[in-house]
Amino acid sequence: MTKKLLYLIFLLSLFFSHAQQNQEFKITKDYFDYQRFMLNSEFKKKFDAESSWEEKRNIKENFSEFMVKLDSIQNTAFIATLIKVKNREDLERITSKRTMIDHAENPEKQTLNEEATYPGGFETLRKQVAHLFYADSVLPDQKLMKTNVVFVVEKDGSISSVHAEGENFTFNRQAEIALYLLPEKFSPAMMNGTAVRYRFRLPLAMNFE
Structure with missing residues (x-):
């Protein structure tokens, strides 16, 4: 058994x-x-x-x-x-020029029908990233560490160009790895019934005690 x-x-x-x-x-x-x-x-x-x-x-x-x-x-x-x-x-x-929609820039000028979403919503996304985060590699110099992870949701719902913007290099790197390890694809952003590339920002914070 x-x-x-x-x-x-x-x-x-x-x-x-x-x-x-x-x-x-x-x-x-x-x-x-x-x-x-x-x-x-x-x-x-x-x-x-x-x-x-x-x-x-x-x-x-x-x-x-x-x-x-x-x-x-x-x-x-x-x-x-x-x-x-x-x-x-x-x-x-470098070899290709592809356009995308940025959900944080000039939203009133965009004609998105649907924004890119993760199965289960934003909180599920954050919980899964936290679960996949390998904290043992981070030697924090402060209790609370933060980063903003910027990435592109492609037309097929996969992600690319993951880049974490924070003060701690190791924390940023582990956040990027966690994003690439996500178990599900996004529902892509839709514009006039067509899937479009979409830049997504995900703020992350972790408390080390």
């Missing part, structure tokens, strides 16, 4: 990741999801085979340490992926 449950959880995690915004980040996340699944399976075998509660406790502690290390390694991989994605997007921006 437990093995079936673990397998079901793994399948659900793969299904969840396949809906992700960005292909490069999806590949990286899928790889580490699989590594977690394999580690969980191996540690569970050792835990179930051990009769001593003292040894079981040691196995649980070792498992926790492995997972913390894996989180750190995964974040390093995400940083490399972020650099790759930004470089690709910069090249695309």
